[in-house]
């Protein structure tokens with residue numbers, strides 16, 4: 001696997017449009033899979049949203065079962081165990097379409113069951129465990145949940161208090177403890193959970209609800225995702241057969257951390273669907289709401305919002321499917337007949353853990369922005385329960401909290417990058433040194449827009465250099481104590497996130513331009529021009545903030561003057577470009593691609 005180390009490489013490499021996958025590259029088969037998921041959402045989920053939100057007894061499990069009958073639960077499961085073994089692009093497309101249409105609470109049940117609830121068994125289960133559980137998980141006959149969080153162990157998840165002691169006859173582990181905020185807990189049959197064997201060996205277990213000593217508490221009364229089930233799971237001398245240890249005793253952290261990577265990987269796609277729905281709702285409303293004698297869609301400030309919603313959706317969509325296909329490339333290279341195929345797959349997915357964290361943070365914040373602006377376009381009506389956006393706004397908020405809060409993911413991005421750099425797996429330090437050496441002569445090669453995205457490409461390259469420069473300065477100043485400087489790490493992470501976002505959108509538009517020509521790529525190009533223009537200013541801001549904390553006096557002045565040279569670009573007319581984008585979106589009435 002070593003030779004394929006690529007995660008984080010976007011920071012130090014110059015990548016061509018042909019090297020990335022875009023939604024325009026979906027195959028016919030992938031489109032059909034997406035269509036089947038969309039039909040399920042429209043036909044089965046949307047008509048029942050009120051009942052789902054009211055937590056009608058048995059409804060979510062029966063919907064999951066129906067999805068199972070249609071093969072919509074088994075994309076990640078191998079054929080040997082009744083699954084479809086789809087590529088990750090297809091799996092994410094399915095996730096995106098399941099998340100469209102405002103069925104957020106159904107999506108929670110679906111995402112947990114097909115993601116963090118079952119993937120630990122797919123990756124780390126032995127043959128017997130896979131045979132016992134996966135065929136039933138594939139059909140929805142058994143529903144899964146993932147029970148990691150505890151009242152005193154949230155972000156600090158490995159600090160679990162739940163204990164597991166081997167029974168005197170050696171046949172069972174006896175679990176005691178409580179898991180908090182567990183999605184699907186109300187109807188799940190199987191929990192992948194964690195406890196410390198002998199008080200210190202953090203270990204993963206497959207626990208069935210029917211085992212003695214397993215119970216669930218009352219439903220939590222939540223802000224959003226009200227139809228989903230969230231309960232505590234309580235283990236009181238719970239008897240778990242020793243055959244149900246998942247992975248190895250003392251190696252639960254490997255199961256836990258890999259599972260969270262996968263959760264993040266999928267969460268990005270789960271934010272794309274609701275973004276498209278919110279945009280469509282907002283545009284539909286703006287076209288029919290008359291104020292001052294005309295539809296509000298004709299006002300510049302409303303067009304600004306519509307354009308920005310479309311631009312950010314385009315950006316995150318570009319990031320998510322680029323990452324999915326990069327992951328597929330790695331997964332293609334593993335031996336699918338090997339005994340440890342699952343572990344190899346988890347490792348393959350871990351390769352892009354940096355990008356997964358980036359996508360998680362970016363997508364969840366993008367969705368919050370979009371639902372907020374969509375609600376604003378609805379004016380007072382957006383605040384009223386009868387309008388779908390009121391629910392969309394509440395449902396969105398949790399995405400910044402689960403699968404590792406966005407604070408934790410920002411820290412992880414830098415932690416993973418630093419570890420890869422230190423192990424010489426990623427030449428970040430050498431690249432940072434090179435930029436520092438070239439600083440006196442370094443200048444952007446292009447300063448104004450030529451209509452071919454050359455300027456934007458240069459701005460992305462400069463952003464990479466700025467990120468490396470700040471990271472290099474931070475490492476040099478704080479060395480091993482850098483982890484204590486969370487605010488600086490957060491600023492550098494924000495630069496890294498913006499680089500991946502800008503580059504994914506840019507390369508996609510360039511690829512479309514090469515494939516379809518100038519006219520058909522016009523709106524994508526306009527989106528990239530606006531996005532890069534604004535994101536570049538944010539990169540400069542984060543860099544300034546970090547430099548001002550890292551250095552002072554002459555050193556700081558030198559760093560800031562270098563930054564000024566690297567950021568000398570003429571801004572594009574984002575007002576005109578946003579109007580052009582908004583007009584295209586308003587005309588078609590939805591996200592345009």
Ligand SMILES: Cc1cc2nc3c(=O)[nH]c(=O)nc-3n(C[C@H](O)[C@H](O)[C@H](O)COP(=O)(O)OP(=O)(O)OC[C@H]3O[C@@H](n4cnc5c(N)ncnc54)[C@H](O)[C@@H]3O)c2cc1C
Nearest residue numbers: 146147148149154155181182183230401402403405407408
């Ligand atoms: C509706 C819902 C469903 C959920 N579903 C599941 C599920 O299915 N399975 C499951 O296991 N869990 C689930 N969770 C739990 C969720 O993953 C946790 O809430 C989350 O990990 C945060 O933990 P916490 O709530 O204890 O917050 P804390 O860890 O207490 O964090 C509080 C704040 O402090 C910040 N913080 C914490 N540590 C640091 C640090 N080192 N540096 C900087 N800032 C820090 C956090 O970012 C956050 O802003 C769910 C939660 C909710 C609300």
